[in-house]
Amino acid sequence: MSPLTETLTDPLTDIPPRTDVPPLTEANAEGHLAAICFKIGPPRLVGVEAEWFVHDAENPGSAVAPHRLEQALAALPTDPDGEHPGSDGPLFPAGSRLTREPGGQVELSSPPSDSPGDCAEGLLLDQGTLRAALAAQGLRLTGSGTDPLARERLMQLSHPRYLAMERHFDRTGPWGRIMMCGTASLQVCVDAGTARGPSSYAARWQLLHRLGPVLVAAFANSPLLDGKPTGHRSTRQMVWSRMDPTRTLAPRLADGDPRGNWARYVLDAELLCVRRDHGRSWAAPTGCTFREWLRGDGERPPTLADLDYHCTTLFPPVRPRGHLELRMIDAQPGNGWLAPLALVTGLLDDPVAADTALGALEVLDTSSLLPPRSELWRRAATLAMADPALRRAALTCFGAAEQALARRPGSGRLRAALTEFAERYPARGRCPADDQLDALRAGVHPVPLETAPC
Template identity: 30%
Template sequence: MSIPQSGGGPIESFDQLAGYMEAGCKPKDDWRIGTEHEKFGYCKDSLKPLPYDGPRSIKAILEGLRDRFGWDAVEEGGNIIGLTKGGANVSLEPGGALELSGAPLVSIHETCDEVNSHLKEVQAISDDIGAGFIGLGAAPTWSHDEMPLMPKGRYKLMDAYMQKVGTMGRSMMRRTCTVQVNLDFASEADMVQKMRVAVALQPVATALFANSPFFEGKPNGHKSWRSRIWRDLDDDRTGMVPFIFDDGFGFEAWVDYVLNVPMYFVYRDGEYIDALGMSFRDFLEGKLPALPGETPTLSDWADHMTTVFPEARVKKYIEMRGADGGPWRRLCALPAFWVGLTYDQGALDAAWDLVKGWDAETREELRVQASVAGLQAEVGGIKMHDLAREVVGIADAGLASRALPGAGGMVPDETHFLNALKDSLESGQTPADELLEKFHGEWSGDLSRIFPEYSY
């Protein structure tokens, strides 16, 4: 989840809303890669979630990272709720999952080094206190009541509201984890093409990274239960945003969409003010019931933009949001997948040619079936396994074309970061398939085995 935005002056005209996104346009040489991933923490002896406070807790992990590895603390209401260092930040998901939001970096070599360094730091602190962390799309065994709600005002407001607009919002908050990548665009037209490819192909990412076949201690009938949860959360702010495929889509159309999404809060002086269900349009006119007579700043707009949760999202960059959290290798494979598809124009054009004939119903059904069947999904003659093979091939060619070397020039490009996905395509098995095979085989239905065998 996002941290409060800052630094924006008063909004004096409607044009500033689209201008906020347009200000993110960058020449290709300045494009960067920002990788985010979440993971569940647990107590090694009990296999229960880490509480926020205590000697073995989320707070102890954050304090350990601060004290031993030089991170700066972020506090709210006297509680440590995050960390910052060198353009990266560590934050807490509502149920205590730990998230690294990586710094904007030039190559996947760099972002993978960052992921590796972070996980080693977390492991060092965790080992000292008897904690562990595991990368999955959904909590495999824990109930809602076992998951603590972190002491953040934003989450308290969201928790109450989620019960009114869908059936799975609180499950999303406490019991799901993802890996995503944030990518740049050069212009409005570049943003449009990238967003259309991103949304259309999120189901392929969902299938390839499917890693949540268990919930509350048993198989749930889906390869990606995390994706299933997102389909019944809040229709106002989730989904496949079909309007982005309409003629004339651009920054202003995205503004209209975000303005139509009900508000959660306004952040003032370190406090979250309840604006649940209120209208940002009213806020622009000084008619927000929560703050009568006050008009918003650009930081308020930036905050509101973080409360829309479609499968891909535009801010000053594009966020790819369709993948389950997962094992170490796949935390580097996700940025490789999307960078390969979108940071080389030939690859981006090939990806668009692949999807431009699909209608909204096809895109939505691919999303649904990816969550259920993963690589075994089939929609209207489109076989997900074949589609994924073609898409990964395009990404591979895009990375080869970038030709960014790593390891001091010993590695010629970034294509090897796709190897985990190529292995899945060769075997037909995603992480979810492997987990189900173990559950029904050598584990004999004992899901506690997942923790020692699949933790970082």
């Protein structure tokens, strides 16, 4: 079975850490991480995690009370008899899993699919179901990388993980709270790859990081914060770049050792939280890394379960979780998530397209700084498709992906979505953020409420 079946692992599951297991050593920790982070096998499955803000249809500038969202979701069917293992929330027709984010955002995570086309059809169906449930309570989804309206940002979830996150990120400014309550993303999840060859995990790891700035720029969709322009097409990307660098920068990329580099990255990242039972705070010791915890800094020795949970608190642009999780794409309006899904899978699943994309991406400027703080990633977040070099690279990548999808049966919907997006945005030097800015200048709602059926 493909490792992508782990896409929907729930990081909030309250499993008290065991204390009756042998102490974890640095060597064991690095070996464990190297073994599980890039699981080997022919790339086969794909998944999507799409996130949206929830607005009141009649008064979108006001905060939505949590009970209204709860009432909307309560109308969806559930699994009282346990016929669907792993489902502890609403049941959706195609099996997507719903999660609620700290600021009231909602996210649908598709089940792993054998083809991008099947993945798209399933998530479209479940998105329509969610839209209908919200509409019954006068609520609407809004796809944007940051909340475009000047609404009060409220922490709506009180799980100890999120309280510990607040405390951790508050040490370095407002960016963590903005990320938790005021941003939304689209994540595409793909299998890691084989041990060797053109579909190897090392080759896919490198290609995805090189592709990252193009994904940021082409799909930039967050030019506003608190209802005002920020000077960035992807304000969400800017926010991530200003947060704790031990958990938001990419691991070392240059030496071709993704497994070892990821293991070192994980151990050298600061602790965000430490799970405790009996209702105690999960706040972590200030400035303590997991490696330092292994060396004796902490109230108790860490366990393997602590290490696995620590991995869920790391947010680099590409996160290995057995499969590879792309985290740099802004949430998209309507069914706009189809185009990123088409682009990523079109390039990764076709060796000819991958080679064409790599050739276009290699000519982009590089920097000694790691993404997302490098100059290229800054340009992607600020200028997006107005940057000539990024636009040229994007057009080549879109063209290569479109040709790859033309060679793949069952990809008609995705190919059409990709072509339409390319003609509307990169071909014109634009991105979805420009639509929001145009609407703001015209004095209309910066993001149309998404009422269209799927």
